[in-house]
Amino acid sequence: MVEWVTSAWNALPEPLRDPVALAIPAFALLLAIEWYAAIKLEDGDRGSYKGADARASFGMGVVSIATTTVWKTLALFGYTALYVYVAPWHLPADAWYTWVILIVGVDVLFYAYHRTAHRTRIIWATHQAHHSSEYFNFSTALRQKWNNSGEIVMWLPLPLLGIPPWMVFVGFSINLVYQFWVHTERIDKLPRVIEFVFNTPSHHRVHHGNDPQYLDKNYGGIFIVWDRLFGSYADEVARPHYGLTKKVDTFNIWTLQTHEYRSIARDVAASRSWRERFGFVLGPPGWTPSRAEAKETSSSSG
Numbered sequence: 001m002v003e004w005v006t007s008a009w010n011a012l013p014e015p016l017r018d019p020v021a022l023a024i025p026a027f028a029l030l031l032a033i034e035w036y037a038a039i040k041l042e043d044g045d046r047g048s049y050k051g052a053d054a055r056a057s058f059g060m061g062v063v064s065i066a067t068t069t070v071w072k073t074l075a076l077f078g079y080t081a082l083y084v085y086v087a088p089w090h091l092p093a094d095a096w097y098t099w100v101i102l103i104v105g106v107d108v109l110f111y112a113y114h115r116t117a118h119r120t121r122i123i124w125a126t127h128q129a130h131h132s133s134e135y136f137n138f139s140t141a142l143r144q145k146w147n148n149s150g151e152i153v154m155w156l157p158l159p160l161l162g163i164p165p166w167m168v169f170v171g172f173s174i175n176l177v178y179q180f181w182v183h184t185e186r187i188d189k190l191p192r193v194i195e196f197v198f199n200t201p202s203h204h205r206v207h208h209g210n211d212p213q214y215l216d217k218n219y220g221g222i223f224i225v226w227d228r229l230f231g232s233y234a235d236e237v238a239r240p241h242y243g244l245t246k247k248v249d250t251f252n253i254w255t256l257q258t259h260e261y262r263s264i265a266r267d268v269a270a271s272r273s274w275r276e277r278f279g280f281v282l283g284p285p286g287w288t289p290s291r292a293e294a295k296e297t298s299s300s301s302g
Contacts, residue, residue, distance in 0.1 A: 054139040056251040060129060061142030063253070071148040072169055075155070079165035082156065091162040102163055103222070106155070106171040111226040113154040114219040123150050124285045125260035132256050134243035136208055141183035146257055175221045179204075189236070199224045202236045209240025245286075 083090070091098040117127040126147040133140045151172070158168045181187075182204040189195060189202045199220045207218040217234035220226050227233035248259055267280040276289050 049137055049139065050135055052251040053133055053135050054137075056253050056256065057133060057139040057141075057143040059253045060146070060257065061144055064144035064146055067146040068144075068148050071152055075152045076165055076169075079155070079159040079168060083159040083162070083165055087160055087162045089162045090164070093164050093167060098163065098167070101161065102158070102167055102171040103174065105158055105161065105163070106168075106175050107220070107222045108226060109154050109157065110151075110172075110175055110221040111219050111230075113151055114221070115216075115230075115232065117150065118216050118219070119284045121260075121264060121283055121285050121287065122281050125264060126150060128244060128260050128285075129257045131208060132244055132248055134241075134247075136183060136185055136205060136240075136242045138180065138183055140208070141180045178222050183208075185239075195224075196228075197223060197225060203227075205240050206234050206236050208242050210243055210245050211238075211240055213237075214240055215245075 091101065114127075117123040126145045126149075129145055130140075130143050133143055155168050155172065158171070159165055163171075179199070182199055182201045184201050185205065187201040190200050194200060195202065199218070199222055203218045203220070203224050206214045209215075214234055217232055218224065218227050219232055224233065248256060250256065264280060268277050271277045271280060279287050279289065
């Protein structure tokens, strides 16, 4: 098994060698341990596994590996052009500070993209599938989107800073691998210094909660400090309820990935003006003309 993984890894072009592939055996082991614990502890549906839900998450993860490879292949050409012809300098790949810039840069850009994805409906349509499970466990981490175009655009500053394109992909994969372990209810709050700096299971449970006090909070990937700095942090004060605010009662992975696009198309088709069309596409999830008008009236009267 190890030899097969190694040969498959070496067969890939260097820019596309993905640390996520090397982490798959660890993911599988942690999933098995958590699933066994859920069965033994029998602590209720929200903390355990549902077979159909877990299979849907796994299916979305498998397809995501393929689609992400396509997006990365396309991005490689653009990143390489920016790195070679536009970047004012080239940072050495073997320097420690380049890796620090990479890890911090990827994480702050992930925060920016993640926050935008929750506040712009057309981008939310790509991301909402990850939030569609009403369970919160390691299998939920595999429930990834198939459209990575937004993230590809968000990474553009990194090759412009002189970071080699292959490092950009490795940096984002490191960020993604880190986020696997925060998808669990089996780990309680950690020591305060860790909770203050890093994204933890407690912080990420808040992010997946659909309770009003938890909506649009804790966007960080590796570090939670961005949320503390930019006003999007919330502490976990009660066990969250998970899933979308509007439930999608299906385990069909195609429907889970595409239903929001169809909803946007229906709303745009029923719109009476370009203002409404732009609102339904670029406004926050749940935007309606009546809500926008009510907000404008409230602002003008204040």
